Amino acid sequence: MxxxxxxxxxxxxxxxxxxxxxxxxxxxxxxxxxxxxxxxxxxxxxxxxxxxxxxxxxxxxxxxxxxxNPGLDLQALDPTREIKSALQEGMAEGEKAMAEAKAKFDNPLAEPESAPQIAAEPAAGTTTAAITSEATPVAEAAPSASEPAVTSAEEKPVKAVAAG
Structure with a gap:
């Protein structure tokens, strides 16, 4: 001690x-x-x-x-500023998308982006090869087990012409 x-x-x-x-x-x-x-x-x-x-x-x-030390900016090292800017950018993108969707929804007279074109009867000058090539995507689509196999009225004449 x-x-x-x-x-x-x-x-x-x-x-x-x-x-x-x-x-x-x-x-x-x-x-x-x-x-x-x-x-x-x-x-x-x-x-x-x-x-x-x-x-x-x-x-x-x-x-x-x-x-x-003038080269070191302590304010630039603040991680909350980076997080806030990323959140603001995301919010701006979301608001822009919402405004676009609302504009499309609010204008019912505007034409749709792409309307499907379906011919009721084939033209007189078309051949059966051209008709079958147009009907191939529709004929290839097989119905699933849960959906009944229903053909539309437009498909029936195309198939009849292709078969005949």
Whole structure:
């Protein structure tokens, strides 16, 4: 502890027992323990204050270095700004798509983008090969198991002409 070995500590304990007496020795040791606890508490508090001052001085130095460096922009390192800009871009795209959809929905007189062209009867000058090539995509589409096989009125004459 303080360079005191066990035989020296034993001599101190015997002298304390003789000088103080066996009745007052426990009270004296208790008060000495409280005093040591207070001293340790004050030492740890002092050490904590010194450490805090050292940390504060280091932080001040770092802050001075960061503010003195003109090439480093701390505002540009803010990740929330990047997130906000990405969200605003997404919101703008969504609003634009909603406006386009609303414009198409609100104008019922506008022509559809592509209307299917179906001929009721083939022209007189067309051959059966041309008719079958037009009817091939319709004939190739097989109905699924859940859909009934229904042919429209326009498909029946094309198939009849192709077969005939």
């Amino acid at each position: 303080f360079g005191i070995d066990s035989p020296e500590l034993l001599v101190i304990a015997v002298v304390a027992l003789v000088v103080i007496g066996p009745k007052e020795l426990p009270g004296m040791l208790r008060s000495w323990g409280k005093w040591m606890a207070q001293m340790r508490g004050m030492a740890s508090e002092f050490r904590g204050h010194v450490d805090e001052m050292v940390r504060q001085a280091d932080l001040d130095d770092v802050k001075k270095q960061l503010t003195a």
